[in-house]
Amino acid sequence: MEGNALGLLGILAGLGLLIFFAFRGWSVLLLAPIGALVAAAFAGEPLLASWTQTFMESAARFVAQFFPLFLLGALFGKIMDDSGSVTTIARYMTEKLGTERAVLAVVLAGALVTYGGVSLFVAFFVLAPMGLALFRAANIPRRLMPAAIALGTSTFTMSALPGTPSIQNAIPMPFFGTTPFAAPGLGIMASVIMLAFGLWWLRRVEAKARLAGEGFGDDVPAPVDAAADDPIVRERATTAHEFDPAEIHNGMHAFSEPPIVLAALPLIVVVVVNLLMSMLILPAMDVSFLAEERWGGISLSAVGGVWSVATALLAAILTALAINWRRLPSKRSTIDAGANASVLPIFSVASLVGFGAVVAALPAFELVRQWVLGIEGGPLVSLAIATNILAALTGSASGGLTIALDSLGPTYMKIAAEIGLDPALLHRVAVIGSGTLDSLPHNGAVVTLLAVCGTTHKQSYFDIVMVGIVGAIVALVAVIMVGSAVGSF
Template sequence: MGLLGILVALGLLIWLAYRGWSVLLLAPAAAILAAGLAGEPLLAHWTQTFMGSAARFIMQFFPIFLLGALFGKLMEDSGSVSSIADFMTERLGARRAVLAVVLAGALVTYGGVSLFVAFFVLAPMAHELFRAAGIPKRLMPAAIALGTSTFTMSALPGTPAIQNAIPMPFFGTTPFAAPGLGVIASLIMAGFGLWWLARAEAKARSKGEGYGATADLAMDAVEDEIVRERATTASAFDPAEIRRGHPGAVAPSIALAVLPLVIVVGVNLLMSLFILPRLNASYLADEAWGSTSLSAVGGVWSVVAALAAAVVVLVAINFRRLPALRATMDAGANASALPVLSVASLVGFGSVVAALPAFAMVRDWVLGIEGGPLVSLAVATNVLASLTGSASGGLTIALDALGASYMRLAAEQGVNPALLHRIAVIGAGTLDSLPHNGAVVTLLAVCGSTHRESYLDIVMVSIVGGLLGLAAVIGLGTLFGSF
């Protein structure tokens, strides 16, 4: 009955979330249902297990959600993201429209700009470029997805994406875990995605398809409550805050626009590889600081310091371009609240499921998958991310339930935790892009497209490309270890 209860609760959670119900309500209700069907104490699981796990997630990662959303909003209202998009348009032009969109998306998201901020800037850019080049508008969502939510989210070492931060407390790693493998996976994912889009473009031209009817960019998609509810479990930015704040009238030069992105990457690298390793943080073992260690918090500290430094620089160089700085910063801060609570609620649901006696069967099955811990970890993160429609939610649930087991297996088999980190992140960023994923739904809405028109290409660049990169990392990691 316990296993059936888990499946029923999970099924209801997925179905009602897809229909636009708030995860803040669904997650505790589904957790209580699973606990009740297992004959476990209901209130204890809600207030102790569920809330305890959700609170720990917020404690660990809210600073990244907060600063990431703030940074993204400041980049948008200062005109920096638009300046980068315009620069790519001018330099690459309509002849390389797909490449321009992909590179612009990759640059801003690797530099720390939120996924949804990038969507709302890149969609008009893609519209103009694709129309001028005669490329079918149905390929716009896939091109944007390739640049914003594939290799820069999960594979490229040092990315400040929340997905790359989540494994750090579990494995004691840094944002630059397994950098060589991350770069290889990024090249595979980007290369395959660009090849597929070039193939699709050439095939469309041979049929005389062209751009098609003028695209109706649904920039008011942020007002759709169903889109919003789905989106906030898939990113660290609440789309409803996109329209709040006051954009500046004059965009900065490309050098000033890129500078904050360079600050994010540079400070992250310095903190991870040079500053924190030399820091005496033995005091963290005291109960007053949570009886923790630098290896458990250092990765988060690196990302937080990088985003904080970038925010300061961004405000300093764009102070006159931000006509309502307080309104912009308020919108950025508010944009972090619903996403962190939504993902934390998913994590709370996962912790209740993991605490039920029947979950032992699930754990034993996952850990017993043929191929060893690398394959089983990839399967676990893929499955949970696909079920929740959230890479960050699925990844945290998997590591909350199984992280300690994988660390034990890694110690027994001599597997570097950095390799576990990279596989977990890439694994969570593949099958999360199923049709109910909030980022997919939002992107299609913003581009004025539908699943029927554009989803196949999203599958190829996001899921197939991600699985190819994941397979390469598992294969190379098995043969050569982490590098």
């Protein structure tokens, strides 16, 4: 009993150290192994073995599984940025919807590019200057712009919309044997709830501000360049998503932008190829060779989802390069910057995963496991709570989700088999659950978004909470209730 108490104290001490210093901009690459060793030391575990055999093996497994998606996702985002495609799409949406629907224009522009596979950090740096111009013309308070961008880029297109190529939607696939289109009906329902709730809130706040005579506010430029070069922003951002903001300024932007049809074509390619790979091509392939030891002795369900998203992103990259071949002034520098932008994020998230693996291997973690599985409401509720808590503590949806599934995924699959629960439902609940409380003040996406918009937590964070956390929790509750009643669809 005393050993378990010390072990729990060690887990809390290691986690507290990680959160405290990460919030102050220290690198998680250093903090995660230190926090893991602190937890192991309290439990009396061998420190070097905990680091090299548990921490590093788990981190390496994460890199092996998901580096293709980090690499291709960051590369695609950089090509779309440098070619001017993201700017074209954002400008088209804002021009078509106009200043009278400025909030909706920003939301839909962000949703379109992120659902098409562009990193939300790339979207931030393009949407912020455009959003400022649109909000200024419409005389909408500047403080609402971060929430509008967050609603379009960091909610339903990240965690709910079926087929989204986000890393969060990819992480559960090897654990549950699912595809990017897991529980599509429930995903669409959750997306509608998040979007409707967020737009309702933003319209409400905008109307209230107009009645109070509040306008745009201070007319200063968007500090995009300063945000990209801020080392604290960079450290926090790289644990949140797959793009390193420091690479935004590397590469060379095109001197002209493509027409809207060509700009949007790579996004369409991502969605179509992802769907074809998931539903038609991979199921029809003979992949019996995967059972051989040299291929890992696995089944298609363990890799099919990652293959689908990777193929879709690769096809979109080739499409974007073909369309913009003459437009891109320095293809090599753009490609190098995109590739480099993936490195720090994947190793940062992998370090969080390694920390979680060390904690999960401690004898005291069995008490945590029993507590989570004992939460009333069934496995969907306990899974949602577990992913929420871990994403909140780490400030990373992908890190928290991987830690939860590494330690509890096999148990949930066993429970699902016993009670006849569709793993696709577990997938969708886990992903939506990871995208709620991850948006706490220390989250890298929140810090970056406020920095590029030139606002503060005091000015804008409450509205981010409403559209990014409250709306997502409402959608999560709805998915759990409907899924529990009628199953996955």
